[in-house]
Every structure is written in structure tokens, then in C-alpha cells.
Amino acid sequence: MEIYYLQEGKYILEQSYMLQRDVEEEDYNAKTEISLKVFPHIKMCLEEIFEGVEIVY
Numbered sequence: 001m002e003i004y005y006l007q008e009g010k011y012i013l014e015q016s017y018m019l020q021r022d023v024e025e026e027d028y029n030a031k032t033e034i035s036l037k038v039f040p041h042i043k044m045c046l047e048e049i050f051e052g053v054e055i056v057y
Helices: none
Strands: 002-007 010-014 033-036 039-045
Touching: none
Parallel strands: none
Antiparallel strands: 002 010, 033 039
């Protein structure tokens, strides 16, 4: 998942995430909370955002 923000007429990448669901992995991040600048009061964790998405490696 990538989050871009419009700055001076151009979209700039500010955040990038790859879901790692395996708790045993060092880079496990399914519980990482994401919020956007325009909606700071709304928070979702990566596992919620990717719920129902089949990940193919």
C-alpha cells in the first residue's frame, strides 16, 4: 500500500507498506495502524485494509 500526498502540484510518496501477516516473521506488521493526514481520527490496521485480499508471492 502506498500513500501519496499532493504537494506543490505533484503527488509525493510519503508512506509505503507491504503486509506481513506471519507473526513468526521479523517484519510482521499486520497490527500496524495507518491514518491519513486529512482524516487523522480514523485509524485502520493493515490487516483490516487487506482483509479478503488474496496475497500471492
